[in-house]
Amino acid sequence: MQVVPELETGGAEQTTIDVARAVIEAGGRAFVATRGGRMVARLEADGGRLAQMPVQSKNPLVMLGNASRLVDLIRREKVSLVHARSRAPAFSALWAAQATRTPFVATYHGVYKANSALKRWYNAVMTRGDLVIANSDYTRDHVLAEHGLDPAKIVSIPRGVDLDRFNPGWVPPLRTEALREAWGIAADDRRTRFLLAGRLTRIKGHLTIIEAAAQMKAASRHDFLILFAGDDQGRTDYGAELTAAIAAAGLQDAVKIVGHCDDMPAAYLLCDVALLPTTVPESFGRAAVEPQAMGRTVIASNHGGTVETVVDGTTGWLVPPGDPAAWAEAMTRAIDLGAAARLRMGESGMSRTRQLYRVDAMCAATLGAYERILEARA
Structure with a gap:
């Protein structure tokens, strides 16, 4: 299950669609928890399943509600791994993953500003799971410098381009x-x-x-x-x-x-x-x-x-x-x-x-990271 604020437009959203399609092609089921957006139609056309909820919200009460909804979804659908793609939904996703003892991955899609200790703590939610995926070497270097993360817990997987579409x-x-x-x-x-x-x-x-x-x-x-x-x-x-x-x-x-x-x-x-x-x-x-x-x-x-x-x-x-x-x-x-x-x-x-920058190489590397985490947990 991937968790992303919205499926409107952008790099994180496109990568969510790409990875969902790869999971389905590999024989799995792909859920995306999101508020919604224009790209939902593409997700569902590929066979992905929408779990619509207000995960874009930064309201603590809403975030707690989202965590409860995600716990129910994880248990009901037997979700094997949770992948967060943004900080606000990452809190709900992390709490749900911890409550259900489900592996948790987060992708660092951007270099977040941290002008205070509180903001640095907020950003660090993306590093509290089993693995951090950085979308470039530039991002990986930033995460290592900013959070002092064990290099073994972060992998750089550049975004991919769908060369069937962009041809x-x-x-x-x-x-x-x-x-x-x-x-x-x-x-x-x-x-x-x-x-x-x-x-x-x-x-x-x-x-x-x-x-x-x-x-x-x-x-x-x-x-x-x-x-x-x-x-x-x-x-x-x-x-x-x-x-x-x-x-x-x-x-x-x-x-x-x-x-x-x-x-x-x-x-x-x-x-x-x-x-x-x-x-x-x-x-x-x-x-x-x-x-x-x-x-x-x-x-x-x-x-x-x-x-x-x-x-x-x-x-x-x-x-x-x-x-x-x-x-x-x-x-x-x-x-x-x-x-x-x-x-x-x-x-x-x-x-x-x-x-x-082939999208299939990006997806293969992401699924490989999933497999590595699941094997380690097993």
């Missing part, structure tokens, strides 16, 4: 054409297209890109189109701030907010370069790996897990975070490089991704 040869032109029309891009628009895929939240660096675009415009560059694909998930103030910033810079024709996209393989094919300008380090950065699987070059912030997934100058470029001038320079370089040279870089990224 440029398997995306028919009708899908990219449908997106082009939905996003209001003219058929004869020959500008270089940049795609920033991710929810509309400040840490994703949208404002850096808007300022970079303004500098490019000031340098008389008009040969680019920037697309922000993602929804605000209730952060309406930030969405309004982005819209205002685009208007203030006179970039309405050059920067478009196109909303949530369910067909990311087609989105990457529709564009020429993927952007990941995060202002805080991504622990892994799936949005830097998926476009490479589709043969697209990437420009990413030079910190966190992206320094493992993007090879500067070979599969893309690494740029200082929060530096609009540096981003304007990198984006201009990508335009001037030309389509043929970008294609060669994209092919290098695709080859490397297929070697290192």
Whole structure:
């Protein structure tokens, strides 16, 4: 049983779906305890089972209630292992696992801030089980330094990409054409297209890109189109701030907010370069790996897990975070490089991704970790 706050969108949520499918294919049953979300349909289509409850809540009384519900579920369905993917639900999941003497695993999906002893204690719930899975070497190093964990209790398993889904040869032109029309891009628009895929939240660096675009415009560059694909998930103030910033810079024709996209393989094919300008380090950065699987070059912030997934100058470029001038320079370089040279870089990224970040390898490593824990408990 995996426990995750929501199944809306994101790396942790996609990994939850991937591992659930792998458990089912291996002959097991896969439960996901979550509040719900748009990805529930995919879970159930794969044969997974939803256990809907408010595990996203940080209210102590609700968390206790969730623990009781999880205990009942573990006993009723004879759950053999509990896997938590976020801190608030990890408390309920850990209490339930301890009450039922069920093995407990947690995945550290991000580098959590700890400005006090209380916050460090709160974050440490992810390290109190049988094993910690880190989603990159960067995350593993952070956990070891932050919590003084026994290195034998933590394993690095990079996130994987579904190369059946993210395969440029398997995306028919009708899908990219449908997106082009939905996003209001003219058929004869020959500008270089940049795609920033991710929810509309400040840490994703949208404002850096808007300022970079303004500098490019000031340098008389008009040969680019920037697309922000993602929804605000209730952060309406930030969405309004982005819209205002685009208007203030006179970039309405050059920067478009196109909303949530369910067909990311087609989105990457529709564009020429993927952007990941995060202002805080991504622990892994799936949005830097998926476009490479589709043969697209990437420009990413030079910190966190992206320094493992993007090879500067070979599969893309690494740029200082929060530096609009540096981003304007990198984006201009990508335009001037030309389509043929970008294609060669994209092919290098695709080859490397297929070697290192296959979803089946990630799932196999995760199931191997499960088996190791179950054998140790037995």
